[in-house]
Amino acid sequence: MMLTMNQVKNKSAPYLLGLHPVVLTAATLLIERSYTRGVPILITQGLRTIVEQNALYAQGRTKPGSIVTNARGGESYHNYGLAVDFALLLPDGKSVSWDMNRDGNRDHTADWQEVVCQGKALGLEWGGDWTSFKDYSHFQLTFGLTITQLCAGSRPSPSAVEAANRIINQEENQIVEKEVIAVVKVNGVKIADxxxxxxxxxxxxxxxxxxxxxxxxxxxxxxxxxxxxxAK
Incomplete structure (x- = not known):
């Protein structure tokens, strides 16, 4: 049976800990809005420590595996709680997919692109738009800060946080004006909004x-x- 929205959100909960509050809000809305379009997703990475980043950087260089990042410890927005990675959650509710051509909801639009569109609408920057190293699973919210500034101790200013919140709130208000959400249940169990x-x-x-x-x-x-x- 299809997982409920709450079940899908709970699967991502451990990876949302430590995120900047605005990024947390955006990531949560991304999960919810993708789900209502028939595309359940899993947040696979949120805050990443410096030690974890260095271990990931070593993969494919000094450790076995393929190269998955060009960022050393302190050089990723993940290290400051400003980024998340995602994958498509498959119907069994356990497996995930990074297949960017998958159309699980059969609407003739790749599920991956549907998630990307929702992320961008929330003001998130997508790693698939980068001109050099592509990171198709990655979303980040920089608040106008560079990695150099973050390494030096700078953090999102109140005005930058307010601006990011305005984008999220504006997008949500537009949706509320157009659509009224109704809980859909089957045999007393919620299956979707x-x-x-x-x-x-x-x-x-x-x-x-x-x-x-x-x-x-x-x-x-x-x-x-x-x-x-x-058949019964």
């Missing part, structure tokens, strides 16, 4: 069908969604 529009509740068909024990298929030729009930 649906959207009310003129008395009609909208919820991702895959989430609802799988909660009812059915399978969902999509025929791209006829553009038909087919729901098949499992």
């Amino acid at each position: 649906g959207f009310l529009d003129n008395g009609i509740t909208y919820v991702p068909v895959r989430i609802l069908a799988e909660a009812l024990g059915a399978q969902v298929g999509y025929d791209s030729t006829t553009k038909t969604v087919e729901i098949t009930a499992r």
Whole structure:
């Protein structure tokens, strides 16, 4: 059965500890808004200590493995609680995927890009937009500070924090104005937050069908969604 939003959020909870409050808010909203679009995600990394960063930097250099970062300890926004990494949470609720072409909710848009769009709308910078080293799992909120400034002891100013909060609040207010959230339950168990529009509740068909024990298929030729009930 599809995990509820709270179950999905709880899986990311350990990786949200120590984040800057604004980054925490943005990451939490990213989880929620991705889920309501049928794309559950897992935050796989948040705050990373200097020791952990140095160990990661050594991978592929002085330790076995492939190179995954060009940042030494103190040179990553993760080290200051200003960045998170994510992965797609698969239907079994345990496995994750970094497949950027996966379309688990069958809406003809890659799940990864749907998450990226939500992150950018919240004011987060995406590592996939970098011109040199690409980090497609990475989001960060720099508050206008460089790594050099952070290493020297600078921290987000009140005005920068306020500006970041305005972006998040503005985005949320626009959504609230357009959509009224309705809790959707199956047999008393919440499966999703649906959207009310003129008395009609909208919820991702895959989430609802799988909660009812059915399978969902999509025929791209006829553009038909087919729901098949499992034999009892």
